[in-house]
Amino acid sequence: xxxxxxxxxxxxxxxxxxxxxxxxxxxxxxxxxxxxxxxxxxxxxxxxxxxxxxxxxxxxxxxxxxxxxxxxxxxxxxxxxxxxxxxxxxxxxxxxxxxxxxxxxxxxxxxxxxxxxxxxxxxxxxxxxxxxxxxxxxx
Ligand code: CMP
Numbered sequence: 167x168x169x170x171x172x173x174x175x176x177x178x179x180x181x182x183x184x185x186x187x188x189x190x191x192x193x194x195x196x197x198x199x200x201x202x203x204x205x206x207x208x209x210x211x212x213x214x215x216x217x218x219x220x221x222x223x224x225x226x227x228x229x230x231x232x233x234x235x236x237x238x239x240x241x242x243x244x245x246x247x248x249x250x251x252x253x254x255x256x257x258x259x260x261x262x263x264x265x266x267x268x269x270x271x272x273x274x275x276x277x278x279x280x281x282x283x284x285x286x287x288x289x290x291x292x293x294x295x296x297x298x299x300x301x302x303x304x305x
Contacts, residue, residue: 169288171201172248173295174256178236179279181205186239189269189282193243196255202242202295202304208234216297225278232278240298249291252284 176189194200208216213233220226245251257268261280264271274281285291295304 169291170244170246170248171288171295172243172245172252172285172291173283173298174241174243174252174285175233175283176239176241177279177281177283178232178238179275180273180281181237181239183273185273185281189273190239190241192269192272193241193252193255196245196251198243198245198248198252200241201244202299203239204241204298204303205237205239206298207237210234216294228278242295242299242304249285249288253286256282256284 174193176186180186180189190200210230213230214221217226217229217233220229223229243252255269257264257270259270259280260277261270261274262277264274269282270280285294
């Protein structure tokens with residue numbers, strides 16, 4: 167069954183470049199409701215835990231370094247079929263392959279510095295939402 171929640175992070179590159187407002191606008195215009203949101207910065211331990219599934223990958227060290235390099239915006243988003251619809255909205259992991267008009271096509275620089283994260287399954291949406299937010303921070 168399709169879930170109705172996903173977790174996004176506006177990554178350090180997009181925050182540094184001043185794109186928080188434009189990205190949030192595109193997300194809400196696409197019909198997502200923000201049910202939790204914060205500006206925060208991941209520690210090395212946080213980023214290693216969040217991306218633990220990638221720890222054997224050659225890009226893991228660079229990913230952790232990049233994700234801890236500055237503040238991010240974390241948010242839980244709600245919409246019918248949220249995980250799949252959000253992945254359509256953000257486009258391919260590699261912005262060179264992202265469809266025109268998607269968030270990564272508009273704002274990402276490279277496969278590593280790709281502006282936004284989106285959960286890849288309903289199960290991970292729940293885990294990642296709980297990683298960033300306490301119950302009293304979700305509305
Ligand atoms: P994200 O959706 O946040 O989940 C894993 C991240 O690893 C991915 O976005 C990319 O930003 C990052 N990454 C860095 N290098 C690579 C790579 N070569 N292949 C896939 N993902 C990569």
